[in-house]
Amino acid sequence: MTRTVTDSRLDRRFVDALYTDAMLLADEARAYFDEAGRAEREALDPFARVTFSCESLKVTTRLMHVIAWLMTQRAVDAGEISRRAASDPSRRLGEAPAYDADVAATLPPRAGRLIASSAALHRRAAAMDRTLSPDPPAVSCGVHSLQRRLAASF
Secondary structure: OOOOOOOOOOHHHHHHHHHHHHHHHHHHHHHHHHHHHHHHHHHOOOHHHHHHHHHHHHHHHHHHHHHHHHHHHHHOOOOOOHHHHOOOHHHHHOOOOOOOOHHOOOOOOHHHHHHHHEEEHHHHHHHHHHOOOOOOOOOOOOHHHHHHHHHHHH
């Protein structure tokens, strides 16, 4: 059985709890990367500083995708937009930047925790997003298309 966000109060509570988690994590990440993380970043070697900066951008991207998606879910629940409008690809949860635990482990511990937490939060939102579309359309893969064309030529 698949339920949508508007089908039950339990689901609304999941959305609200995830929204709270996302906002708290976004505030923690902003404070760290704008303030405390600067000193830790400057203490790193040049390559690690670039990695730190890239990972901080990935954290921000994951969080903004989740927050935007959650705001869409809240708008549906409030009747501001339809479920159909919310299912448009432009309003679905954006893809998360790749998470590499080995890379995160090379950074200061607090940065690593924020990176892992943002990836976990995005996975939670993605699981909820999948429940809203029980029959997702097949994704056309360039490799599979090329393989089909090659097979047809023989």
